[in-house]
Amino acid sequence: xxxxxxxxxxxxxxxxxxxxxxxxxxxxxxxxxxxxxxxxxxxxxxxxxxxxxxxxxxxxxxxxxxxxxxxxxxxxxxxxxxxxxxxxxxxxxxxxxxxxxxxxxxxxxxxxxxxxxxxxxxxxxxxxxxxxxxxxxxxxxxxxxxxxxxxxxxxxxxxxxxxxxxxxxxxxxxxxxxxxxxxxxxxxxxxxxxxxxxxxxxxxxxxxxxxxxxxxxxxxxxxxxxxxxxxxxxxxxxxxxxxxxxxxxxxxxxx
Numbered sequence: 001x002x003x004x005x006x007x008x009x010x011x012x013x014x015x016x017x018x019x020x021x022x023x024x025x026x027x028x029x030x031x032x033x034x035x036x037x038x039x040x041x042x043x044x045x046x047x048x049x050x051x052x053x054x055x056x057x058x059x060x061x062x063x064x065x066x067x068x069x070x071x072x073x074x075x076x077x078x079x080x081x082x083x084x085x086x087x088x089x090x091x092x093x094x095x096x097x098x099x100x101x102x103x104x105x106x107x108x109x110x111x112x113x114x115x116x117x118x119x120x121x122x123x124x125x126x127x128x129x130x131x132x133x134x135x136x137x138x139x140x141x142x143x144x145x146x147x148x149x150x151x152x153x154x155x156x157x158x159x160x161x162x163x164x165x166x167x168x169x170x171x172x173x174x175x176x177x178x179x180x181x182x183x184x185x186x187x188x189x190x191x192x193x194x195x196x197x198x199x200x201x202x203x204x205x206x207x208x209x210x211x212x213x214x215x216x217x218x219x220x221x222x223x224x225x226x227x228x229x230x231x232x233x234x235x236x237x238x239x240x241x242x243x244x245x246x247x248x249x250x251x252x253x254x255x
Contacts, residue, residue: 001188001242004054004174005235006030006199008037012230013045013053019235022195023052025090025118030199030228032061033121036077039084046085054118055081057091057108064094064122071104078112088115090145092122099126100135109140118143121176124150129159130166133173143172145197152178153187161191181237188245196242200235201228 002022007013008030016024026045027034035058046053059066059073066074074091081089089112093101100123109117119141126132129149136144146163148156153175164173175187176197184196206225213224 001246002195003235003238003242004176004195004197005230006034006176006197007045007230008034009229010041010044010048012201013049015230015232016235017049017051018232019230020239021051021235023054023087024049025054025056025197027056027058029061030201034058035061039080042081042084042086052087053085054088054090055084055086056120057081057089058120064092064125065096065101066093066104074108075111078108082112082115086115088112088118090118090120092120094122094125097127100132100139102135102138105136105141106139113140116142118145118174120145121147124148124156124177129163133163133166133171137167137171141171143174143195145174145176147175147177150177154178154183157187157190160187160193164192179238181234181241184238184241185245188242196238198238200230200238202231202234203228 004023004025005016005021006025007016008027013024026037028037029035034056036056042055057074057077059070078089091108093105095101119136123129123132123144123146146160147153148159150156160175167173172195173193174195174197175191175193179196179198203226206227208225211225
């Protein structure tokens with residue numbers, strides 16, 4: 001069983017690797033749900049970690065129905081991620097009806113090749129997850145990140161289990177959203193999934209001493225002096241749970 005950790009900094013990438021993560025999903029602006037990181041961040045993370053590096057391809061926050069210029073940006077971001085040493089990319093494109101845009105997603109998958117593509121939680125915003133699964137399969141993507149169309153994977157665990165069954169090994173269904181040491185065991189046992197996605201971030205206060213609390217540089221007014229980091233020990237705790245479950249599955253198959 002493998003763990004993917006969502007990160008937005010070099011420090012978090014290093015911690016994820018030290019904790020035993022199989023892969024990192026590199027984003028910027030996780031408060032917006034994650035957008036494409038800059039070239040400097042991709043380059044530095046690639047230099048510092050040896051585990052697989054998947055890069056988010058998302059030109060902005062908000063919905064997943066992109067204009068022609070935004071789609072052009074996504075294509076260039078994929079080219080850049082490949083040049084900078086990414087092992088895969090993460091993306092999702094929907095149409096105006098909230099359904100998977102098979103044509104444009106397929107174009108991005110083809111452009112990314114031979115790098116594998118994860119279709120991210122845009123699928124959770126579609127009207128029918130099983131229909132969307134088949135559409136994503138048609139694009140050539142190799143993995144789906146999903147909370148089962150629910151606010152988190154614990155709430156959507158039954159739908160994720162149905163998706164794992166429907167996929168039947170044709171592509172990987174990876175639960176994500178609210179995956180923690182308290183929830184990952186039950187999610188794994190109920191869904192039968194073999195890969196899991198977690199942000200496992202810890203908030204801490206900025207070291208800045210002089211503060212103007214009345215001014216905010218962005219729309220989130222309570223976050224100016226908060227930072228978030230992944231800690232290696234928290235990643236290790238998740239990996240330990242997965243290792244134990246994997247051993248139990250192997251033992252059950254051997255009986």
